Amino acid sequence: MISVEDALSRLFALAPMLPAETVPLRHAAGRVLAEPVVARRDQPPFAASAMDGFAIREVDHRPGALLNVIGEAAAGKAFSGSIDVGQTVRIFTGAPVPEGGERVVLQEDVRRDADRIALGDRLETGTNIRAEGQDFRAGHRIDAPRRLTASDLALIAAMNVPDVAVARRPVVALIATGDELVMPGEEPGPDQIVASNGFALAALAEAAGAEARLLPIARDSEASLRFAFDLAGDADLVVTIGGASVGDHDLVGAVAAGMGMERSFYKIAMRPGKPLMAGRLGGSVLLGLPGNPVSSIVCGHIFMSPVLSAMQGLPAGPAPVRRGVLASSVAANGPRAHYMRARLTARGGEILIHPFDRQDSALLTVLSDADALLIRPVGDGPRAAGAAADYIPL
Ligand SMILES: Nc1nc2c(c(=O)[nH]1)N[C@H]1C(S)=C(S)[C@@H](COP(=O)(O)OP(=O)(O)OC[C@H]3O[C@@H](n4cnc5c(N)ncnc54)[C@H](O)[C@@H]3O)O[C@H]1N2
Numbered sequence: 162m163i164s165v166e167d168a169l170s171r172l173f174a175l176a177p178m179l180p181a182e183t184v185p186l187r188h189a190a191g192r193v194l195a196e197p198v199v200a201r202r203d204q205p206p207f208a209a210s211a212m213d214g215f216a217i218r219e220v221d222h223r224p225g226a227l228l229n230v231i232g233e234a235a236a237g238k239a240f241s242g243s244i245d246v247g248q249t250v251r252i253f254t255g256a257p258v259p260e261g262g263e264r265v266v267l268q269e270d271v272r273r274d275a276d277r278i279a280l281g282d283r284l285e286t287g288t289n290i291r292a293e294g295q296d297f298r299a300g301h302r303i304d305a306p307r308r309l310t311a312s313d314l315a316l317i318a319a320m321n322v323p324d325v326a327v328a329r330r331p332v333v334a335l336i337a338t339g340d341e342l343v344m345p346g347e348e349p350g351p352d353q354i355v356a357s358n359g360f361a362l363a364a365l366a367e368a369a370g371a372e373a374r375l376l377p378i379a380r381d382s383e384a385s386l387r388f389a390f391d392l393a394g395d396a397d398l399v400v401t402i403g404g405a406s407v408g409d410h411d412l413v414g415a416v417a418a419g420m421g422m423e424r425s426f427y428k429i430a431m432r433p434g435k436p437l438m439a440g441r442l443g444g445s446v447l448l449g450l451p452g453n454p455v456s457s458i459v460c461g462h463i464f465m466s467p468v469l470s471a472m473q474g475l476p477a478g479p480a481p482v483r484r485g486v487l488a489s490s491v492a493a494n495g496p497r498a499h500y501m502r503a504r505l506t507a508r509g510g511e512i513l514i515h516p517f518d519r520q521d522s523a524l525l526t527v528l529s530d531a532d533a534l535l536i537r538p539v540g541d542g543p544r545a546a547g548a549a550a551d552y553i554p555l
Pocket residue numbers: 337338339341342354355356357358359402403404405406407408411433434435436450451452453454456522
């Protein structure tokens with residue numbers, strides 16, 4: 162059995178970096194930027210009013226000042242003249258501030274009578290003008306690699322860049338295996354259950370920027386598994402679910418080996434997830450997950466999502482780990498790193514970690530209630546409530 166860290170670095174070593182493709186901004190959410198984006202203009206491109214009001218000269222900024230309204234500036238409709246002492250321009254939020262305008266007085270602070278205004282008694286100190294280029298200048302860069310967020314898309318659009326170079330989406334083929342499985346909605350036989358793991362793994366893969374394909378369930382036979390591997394042949398990552406352990410019907414490793422898989426590792430010091438396997442099969446990376454629902458989904462978080470991110474050019478690293486405080490005591494841990502399902506609460510500035518009592522790797526109800534995995538290192542002693550501990554947010 163190798164460690165979780167060793168397994169992860171061997172998995173990264175198997176994974177190719179995918180080439181870049183250009184996509185329109187509308188389709189770039191969640192994709193990983195492959196080349197820097199450079200602003201094509203200043204934002205704002207002109208000094209702009211931040212308020213609806215009246216643009217004036219600085220010397221006129223005194224309570225009770227009387228000024229002549231000489232025109233109007235709106236967003237998209239600039240005023241072409243200039244403002245002199247004793248004059249003002251009616252201005253709206255987002256409009257270019259006319260030449261001579263040194264501040265904008267809020268309309269709430271002004272009394273207007275036809276083409277004359279009088280400034281009120283209490284005036285604000287702020288100029289209410291957004292300086293040209295105050296957000297960014299032409300040439301401002303967003304560096305790659307970076308997973309593009311909703312906010313990034315708005316920034317890139319404002320930079321007047323309509324499309325971006327991003328890493329191609331990794332194609333992930335998910336193969337659930339087992340004679341006992343039927344798809345949700347089908348009528349299970351008395352000795353059958355409903356295949357569930359693939360739905361979580363497909364969602365995780367998509368959240369990591371991949372295109373996920375849920376293949377038909379493979380049965381516990383060589384022919385059925387070979388058929389499924391053939392269907393998955395063009396995937397970047399083939400993920401099998403189940404059939405990974407030592408039982409007579411656990412055939413995934415043997416069939417993959419018969420098809421030419423070069424195995425990188427099998428069995429890791431992790432709970433749940435012991436019978437994890439990885440290797441190369443044809444042009445694909447093969448990740449063989451255990452079948453127990455929680456085992457497969459925890460391995461999805463700890464191995465599949467990080468490797469998908471690395472394939473898209475993000476730094477090859479583990480799922481982000483945070484520090485919290487145990488809300489209850491935990492017993493000594495054994496020879497496998499234990500990723501315990503837990504719930505988080507906040508107390509003052511601290512995050513409290515509440516591990517669930519029931520940690521069987523078949524319990525989807527517990528996993529669904531969990532928002533974190535408490536990490537118990539190999540051989541860790543018993544820990545009292547209040548001890549610091551690491552966790553991975555889910
Ligand atoms: N003698 C030993 N037995 C087992 C060992 C061991 O070391 N020695 N390891 C145990 C551990 S740990 C795990 S984890 C499991 C993994 O077994 P497999 O990967 O072979 O998984 P299966 O036997 O195919 O399935 C286990 C369990 O999960 C259910 N399952 C499978 N696929 C799905 C799916 N897509 N959706 C929902 N549920 C699924 C399956 O019906 C079984 O109940 O092995 C232990 N045994």
